[in-house]
Amino acid sequence: MPDPSFVFAQSISGLTAAMFLFLIASGLSLIFGVLRVLNFAHGTFYMLGAYAAYQLVQWLGVGPGRFWLAALGAAAAVAALGGLIERVLFRHLYGKEELYQLLFTYALVLVLSDSAKMVWGTQQKSVSRPPELTGSFSVFGATIPSYNLLILLLGPAIALAFWFVLQRTRVGRFIRAAALDRETLGALGVNVSALYTWVFVLASFLGGLGGALISPMRATTPGMDTEVIVEAFVVVVIGGLGSFWGTFLGALIYGQVLSFGILLFPRFSIFAVFALMAAVLIVRPWGLLGRPLR
Amino acid sequence: MRRVPWAPLALVAALLVPAAGSRFYTFVANDVVIWALFATSLNLLVGYSGLVSFGHAAYFGIGAYTTGLLMKKAALPFLLAFPAAGVLAGAFALLFGVFCVRLTRIYFAMLTLAFAQFLYTVAYKWRDLTGGSDGIACVPKTALFWGGPSLATPRAFYFVVAVSLIGVNVRRYELAAFVLAGAFAGLAGGLFGIFNRGVFPDFAYWTKSSEVLIMTLLGGMGTFYGPTVGALALILLNQQITSYTEYWPFVLGSILVALLFGFPGGLAGAAIVLWARARGRLRSA
């Protein structure tokens, strides 16, 4: 019987990973829900968020509150980039086959990540934890870094904010309607074009914020984009593409399976995740909480 | 207008390469023809059934590992190991296809990608069988049969490869398209493993799937020669550009964007448009 404090620590680390993944995957899922395209460039937005946060921290210097300013600034910059790309390029592909849209997002991965390499080089970059959150708590004998606690709380907070926007606002209703039936929405006189831009901006913001917020816990390096996109992809496939709560659930499952998987099969925990994904795909191809699309 | 006999012409042209070219161009031709086979197999699926697979590299990888392992560990001759690549890749395509093909196009793309990532992880982790990240180096270039003629020269090997490509003149198999596409991708993988003299997990990674999609798109989807043209164009381009700059992904991405916006029909599509225009002008003159 494992030590209860260890089980607790393990579930907390799984939860932290889940909340972080939710942050990234929610943007991916949002774009899919509305635009029906898997945005490969979402991981690249995440990477750009991390690099932008690093750059802003360099400019702003270290001090109380500076990191948060940098993180928000980075997310805003990535959101602006996402909006720009949608306005100038992506919207011209809406009428075309899904394949073209998919390949376009892949072209973005190539161009944007190579551009990041031109700007920041190949050396890894590192951002310090904000000075107000360098400590840690001890709960039930488990050590929980304050910064992880923040991510742990931020996840549900963003989920709630999201839920509020989707359920209680006009834009949210349009987004939900778009996820169900795009054609009718336009017929009802909704400015679909603006809606799509805002969806892109919001999703890019979430990706950029994810990258910025994770930068104190990870190194910022070339190639971090293709790593994260695969994980986020697994999360949304398990939870249900385009489903908001599905993504949340998928992230929770992913985190716990990885955390406890390494105790059961130390070297093959990654297969536990894939086995789960395969099982979900076979039973409910549209994911646990997703809806089958036409 | 009489139909131009493209197939025999292409065959003759392809077989002339080793005779005319240097050793280097024979290698390039090998590379092109294998990728063309791979891209053509994808085109079978996308172009004729409308299903877009984003995990086609999985079957390429299965084929490569099958041939590589059979030839290296079981010391089987090429003539047995090569068809095995197609059979096994086809079998896996059948297995996955059962789950994938019943879905709508969007889920189909996602699912094929998910299965490919799964296989990639298996190749990476199962070190006892696949060699893990080290892959299988030194895949032997052995004889066609036991004691038969050797495939050791790039030229002889090239003929085998070129003939396999010309063989894929299959159209409209609808439901079976997925399995056939998988099988041919497996054959391409089997050839590539030998040509490359090694098999690595990267063969099944999702970026390989996107590379082959780009080739298909570049050449022109749904036209039989499109993927071959795409493979040729992309490989030659890669070669030229990587000699000058390390920013090949940037260039490739830009080309892709230009293609998506400017020439959605790919090179073959553009050629058809130009050809039609030229003929129209001739007629009106």
Add this chain to the structure above:
Amino acid sequence: MYRRTLLVLVIALAVVVPLAADAQKPIKVGMPIPLSGPPALFGDPASKGAMMFVEETNAKGGVLGRKLELLVRDSKADANEAVRQARELILKDNVDFLVGTLTSAEGPAVSVVAKESKIVFIAPIPKTDQLTAPDKLHPYIFRTAANTTIEGRSAAEIVAKWPVTRVATMSFDYAYGQDVTRAFVEHLKKIKPSVQIVDQQWPKLGEQDYNPFINAQMAKKPEAIFSSIWGGFFVTYSKQAKALGVFDTVKYNFIGVGEAATPETTKSMGADYPVGIWGNSYDAFYWGETAAHRDYTARLSKYLKDEYPSSWAIQGYTGMQFLVEAIKKANSTDSDKVAKALLGLTIETPIGPQTIREKDHQANRGQLYGKTAMDPKYPFPIMKPVTYVDPTKFMD
């Protein structure tokens, strides 16, 4: 008669001129090496170190009266791409030699091409033992990098001196991680039988979240930890481990191989680095053991326009240096002759004398090891004191 003389002269010229021209042709060296993705962190500076050596050699008049020409290609850390680039360099660009590759997949893959083409190939970075294993060894492959045996055993020699018995390991689950960890564990058990390996964690290559692995490991109460998490991934790992209090718990009885203590890594982390742990590096600009090293560092610093120049440049530099010394010794650019000249060749490098062993084509390349500490001279930690661990006595 006059005509015949003229004819003879013309023919003689026709024969001699191309020969003379040939002597003026540069000696071409191809370098397929990753310049993109996470390994670009090492590939990029290594290629620049090689380039600096080439430019310096050419400034001094070249080799055998000919200039050197280095052709660098991005192998994308992908074995297929490395093979494609190597073949193109050989067949199209007609390179005389290959120096390069980085990952443990690229090295052996390009080695097969070198064997086929009968071209000398020097691997300055790949560490996998497979590269020069008896069944893969051929006359044209040479390695100037440390291998996993050397690296694992060097770390074991250091850990054996610590007052600990409960040791744990943390390595990526792939060839390099597995091999270097096995070499470490086997050697440590041999030289200090009282040691107990209490836990081994195997995150996947490129893992981004180490929390579950760290929790599981710390639950086994190790007194010391061996890690081979490399490059930018070590930055990620150590940030998370530090937040969880790992380094304090094991009282800094922690050794990070996979170049965890390079100036690049400590510089990028600054004060966030877990100062007090042990680590290794191929080079360190502050080492300055010999005049040759101090001089090399000064030149490199100028060349890279970096006050604290990269520790990876040395690998490209010494790889090229071995090649050039062998060309001089062979007095030829014929690969068969150069390959023979490389056997048992000892040269003076900026980090001291290095020898390529005749029996396995492996250089006795050790690394710098040391306990990290802050130094008032630099805004980041350094290894203090820093020692070169000579592997000669435990390579077999």
